[in-house]
Amino acid sequence: MRxxxxxxxxxxxxxxxxxxxxKLIGQPVIALSNNDGCVVARSNEAKKIGIKMGQPLFQxxxxxxxxxxxxxxxxxxxxxxxxxxxFSAMQRFVEEFHPxxxxxAFFSFNQVEQMQPGLLEYCQSIRSTVDxxxxxxxxxxxxxxxxxxxxxxxxxxxxxxxxxxxxxxxAEKRDEILDQFxxxxxxxxxxxxxxxxxRHGIKTALQFSKMPHDxxxxxxxxxxxxxxxxxxGIPCRSLDTEPLHKKSICVAPSFGRKVTKYSTVYEAxxxxxxxxxxxxxxxxxAAGVVTVFLHTNRFDPIGPHHYGSMSVALPHPSSSxxxxxxxxxxxxxxxxxxxxxxxxxxVILNEIMPVEHQQKLIFADxxxxxxxxxxxxxxxxxxxxxxxxLRVAAQGYDKSWKIKQRYKSPCYTTKWSDILTVK
DNA sequence: TCTGGGGTCCTAGGACCC
DNA sequence: TCTGGGGTCCTAGGACCC
Numbered sequence: 001m002r003x004x005x006x007x008x009x010x011x012x013x014x015x016x017x018x019x020x021x022x023k024l025i026g027q028p029v030i031a032l033s034n035n036d037g038c039v040v041a042r043s044n045e046a047k048k049i050g051i052k053m054g055q056p057l058f059q060x061x062x063x064x065x066x067x068x069x070x071x072x073x074x075x076x077x078x079x080x081x082x083x084x085x086x087f088s089a090m091q092r093f094v095e096e097f098h099p100x101x102x103x104x105a106f107f108s109f110n111q112v113e114q115m116q117p118g119l120l121e122y123c124q125s126i127r128s129t130v131d132x133x134x135x136x137x138x139x140x141x142x143x144x145x146x147x148x149x150x151x152x153x154x155x156x157x158x159x160x161x162x163x164x165x166x167x168x169x170x171a172e173k174r175d176e177i178l179d180q181f182x183x184x185x186x187x188x189x190x191x192x193x194x195x196x197x198x199r200h201g202i203k204t205a206l207q208f209s210k211m212p213h214d215x216x217x218x219x220x221x222x223x224x225x226x227x228x229x230x231x232x233g234i235p236c237r238s239l240d241t242e243p244l245h246k247k248s249i250c251v252a253p254s255f256g257r258k259v260t261k262y263s264t265v266y267e268a269x270x271x272x273x274x275x276x277x278x279x280x281x282x283x284x285x286a287a288g289v290v291t292v293f294l295h296t297n298r299f300d301p302i303g304p305h306h307y308g309s310m311s312v313a314l315p316h317p318s319s320s321x322x323x324x325x326x327x328x329x330x331x332x333x334x335x336x337x338x339x340x341x342x343x344x345x346x347v348i349l350n351e352i353m354p355v356e357h358q359q360k361l362i363f364a365d366x367x368x369x370x371x372x373x374x375x376x377x378x379x380x381x382x383x384x385x386x387x388x389x390l391r392v393a394a395q396g397y398d399k400s401w402k403i404k405q406r407y408k409s410p411c412y413t414t415k416w417s418d419i420l421t422v423k
Numbered sequence: 424t425c426t427g428g429g430g431t432c433c434t435a436g437g438a439c440c441c
Numbered sequence: 442t443c444t445g446g447g448g449t450c451c452t453a454g455g456a457c458c459c
Contacts (some may be wrong), residue, residue: 033427040427040459056426074427101430101459190457191424221433223457250429299426346428424459431458 001112003119003142003167004239007090007126008150009083010102010137010157013041016082017072020412020420028069032057034253035403036073081413089133091207093126099240106146106239123165142167143174147230150187151177151205171233172274178206178231188227193220205231241378245285245354251276252293252346256404259342265294267330267396273328273347274388274395277321280349281375286317287368288351290324292331297343306342308335317353320371321378321392324349 009015013031018024028045032038038056039046046189049067057071064071083102091097096106112119123140130138141153148168155177156166168174184194186205196219202208209231216224226236251272259265269292280287293309310331318324328347382391388395410418 035427037427038425052425053426054427058426104459188457192456221456223432246430248430253428254426297426343426428450429459431456433456434454436452438449438451440450 002144003109003112003169004144004146004149004235005094005107005109005123005140005142006100006146006153007105007138007140008157009086009103010139011041011043012083012136013072013074013079014043015136016044016075016079017108017409018043019082021409024070028067029068029072030069030072030261031072032140032407034074035256036406037254040074071407073406073408075409075411077411077414078409081411082134084410085134085413086130086136086138089130090126093122093129096239106149108239109142120167121163123167124163127164138164140165142169144168144233145230145235146239147187147227148174148233151181151231154181154185160191174233175206178209179204181205183208186227186231186373188223193224196220245283246279246352247350248352249276249279249287249349250346252281252344252348253403254344255342255401257401258297259401260336260340262336263396263399264401265342265345266394267327267398268401269328269332269345270325270345270392270394270396271388272345273325274391275323276347276349277319277324277375278379280319280352281379283352284355285352286319286355287314287324287349288317288353289313289349290327290331291348292328292335292345292411293348294332294335294342294345296340300341304340306340308337310335310348315349317351319355322374323368323371325392325394 004333014029017029017031024043026045027043028049028051029043030039030046030051033040036057038054039051040053040061042051042053046069049063049069051063051069070087079102087097087099087105090105090107095110096108097105100106109115109119119142123142127138127140130136130356139153139156141149141151141156142165143149143152152166152168154166156162159166168177173317181204182370183189183197183202183205186208189197197208202211210226212226213225213228216228220227229236253272255268259268289311290293291309291311293307295307296303296305298305312331314326315325332345412418412420
């Protein structure tokens with residue numbers, strides 16, 4: 001028998017912080033999104049006092065004061081590195097390991113019957129090893145399909161008596177759990193589908209799994225149908241059908257303040273484009289289409305508002321920062337409007353293909369090999385000496401528009417200057 | 424309802440082809 | 442008053458995920 005598993009780090013960002021600041025254990029702790037905008041991770045204590053996922057920070061200032069909530073800005077350098085550590089630990093103990101997000105990964109066991117001492121005990125030992133190595137608590141869900149594994153994982157989290165591991169191993173157990181499982185907690189059911197299903201009297205996953213297939217397909221597309229099959233134990237998603245390369249890369253953080261000057265927006269665009277091109281090169285890919293967009297703050301009730309977006313197809317795919325910027329700059333000029341308070345500029349790269357494919361094609365205007373060589377040198381230098389040590393002049397020096405991070409934690413694992421010291 | 428950012432897949436409808 | 446069939450490609454938009 002085969003079992004599909006999903007491992008999920010509990011309150012991941014908060015757990016990363018606690019890993020290096022043990023005094024935070026037992027306290028209400030939250031981690032914020034970019035610009036300290038809203039809550040993206042909460043400790044159990046923070047959940048208990050009613051802080052919601054995605055809630056804007058300004059709405060909970062009183063709660064933070066009253067309960068002495070510990071607040072931290074995003075620190076993706078730390079979180080990303082901790083994610084790598086957890087995954088590399090996990091990987092040793094399972095088959096077919098596939099990271100799904102920064103804090104989740106799927107895996108499988110193909111011969112469950114032959115496992116000694118048994119699947120549950122084995123997963124328990126994985127859990128304690130990961131905890132010992134990284135101080136990140138994880139939960140593990142196991143079942144016949146990916147969707148049921150997600151259900152099992154949620155069950156493990158909400159029922160502490162299972163000590164972080166739950167296995168849906170029989171049809172009876174499956175139906176028993178699905179009968180108690182709220183529809184909105186299912187993987188693939190968001191706000192809209194939840195409302196639709198509730199209007200039709202569907203409240204639990206078990207009820208959902210018995211809906212007529214043609215109705216589901218009509219209102220929830222084939223994705224809804226797949227969901228039903230998966231809940232019945234018939235796999236419709238597989239671990240190994242992940243895309244070989246990304247289809248799009250987007251870099252678009254908001255400004256830390258309102259920006260009205262073209263030159264400032266252009267500096268930000270050049271910086272984001274450099275970041276996007278770095279990602280492309282890391283995946284040995286090149287992009288064929290560049291999109292630039294720009295907008296004011298949509299939540300500002302007064303305005304005036306402006307939204308602009310424009311794309312261009314390149315004569316040949318490229319991953320060179322300078323070359324991509326040559327195409328992006330006219331786009332920004334075209335969508336620019338004077339006299340607005342802009343909140344964000346962003347760049348999206350599309351039509352992404354691996355570089356080896358690129359070389360097989362014949363282009364009217366073939367890429368200049370010097371661009372690739374230059375980018376490679378820039379990446380090597382920046383890898384050693386820090387991001388943007390070597391950069392395009394257009395990225396500028398005035399970084400006043402950069403995101404706000406008032407409560408930033410140290411990068412304990414990636415910066416010598418931030419390393420933990422023991423006195 | 425969301426004042427974050429970065430992704431995915433699916434569908435409807437229009438343009439255009441023979 | 443009636444009036445083809447069959448196909449592809451592209452885009453916008455909607456739903457979802459973490």
